[in-house]
Amino acid sequence: MESPSDAKDRDAKPKVAGEPCSTKSTVLETGAAMTQDFSPLQNVCAHLNAFHAYAADPTRFVEANHYCGHLTGEVRQCLLYDSPGPGARLIGIEYMITPRLYETLDQTERRLWHSHVFEVKSGMLVLPQSSALVPQAAWDKAETAEMADVVNLYGKVYHLWQVDRGDQLPLGEPQLMTSFTAAEQLPGFEKIMDERDKRFPGCDWRKKREMRAGLEEPKTHPDSDYTWKKQ
Template identity: 75%
Template sequence: MDCATHSKENTTDVAGEPRSTKSTVLETGASLVQDFSPVKNICAHLNAFHIYASDPTRYVETNHYCGHLNEDVRQCILYDSPLPNARIIGIEYMITPKLYATLDSDERKLWHSHVFEVKSGMLIMPQSSPLVPQAVWDKAEKAEMEEVVKLYGKVYHLWQVDRGDKLPLGEPQLMTSFTAKEQFPEMEEKCDDRDKRLVGRPDWRRRAEVRADIPEPAVERDADWTWKKDQNDS
């Protein structure tokens, strides 16, 4: 599907005028002759919630579209929804513990773990089709989660959609992840609502059960600094 087809759906959450016929024709022509290799490298869609490092009371449901640069580095484009007219709201990089260990202490504090997201079932890989047998998808998703649970992520959001901004305003915002259920009192409500909206109606509680035997790696001291800084500064 070309860019012009994707652009037909406009959103009222973005400032500006609807796509013109001229723009649509130009995009159709460009999509026929250009190469989109970097985007084609995307091989996984993940969904979870990101928290503002500067204000842990604010969080955003985020769709990650990720690709591998190599065995130790992944990069993700972040969208506010899985729909064709979704807004790009940020980026995330994921690295292995081996690379995390090479960072200095100040840099490490910008990165977060994925252990709670994986083990709680909050982090999911949405299905693209409800026709895929559940057992097959469970196996594929669990294999991916066995890798993600070990990784450290660094996230910046560029568009603060949670406050209703119609453009990507202000400075990039460092984000982090939840590391315990008490940090996210609305977790059950928000995850239930999300699961109802996605293809196949995934069940985060069931995913937690399926992942119960995934080993929990130890989290490095400086990671998840948003939740540790008050304790360390006192």
């Protein structure tokens, strides 16, 4: 089992090919940060953590930290990283849309998208709290309100870097991923959730599952979550 100190070391020193950044690069990056406009990144307003399975091989899964922003009231876009640390690797992207927009897609396209119902209701999907200034009770209430929206959304996600197999570079073609729709799809579900929670103070997936029990569970479209339906 990975300890919190192991997790911090992993976050700070990801296994990536190449020599360390030079002093010149660091100076240039510092200058750019002071003089350039990073408006698209400033649109990020939420950090979510969950797990994705490979659509082509759902026995493989990856933990993903989502940094998301709204494009409209019905479209969100997320950058996915393998950790929340400063040396995190950008491993993929995810788009989330409302059921209304999902219904406009053709069947082939709809089968690429997944639901978030199980992720939300089980406590798998969390918004890690990074500031102790907000009381836990207030954070839990705000998170549950956010989950009331997310539970209805459909997501389409591609991973570009297969970190689970130890790749030091983003090799191969983008991989379509999917969410889990039942605990038994992820062997060792409870242990994996417990280990994840240890890395994020205040996270307790069992408690979140209880708090979200009252959230209305939407009926998902039969074309979504196609990975599991074709098994």
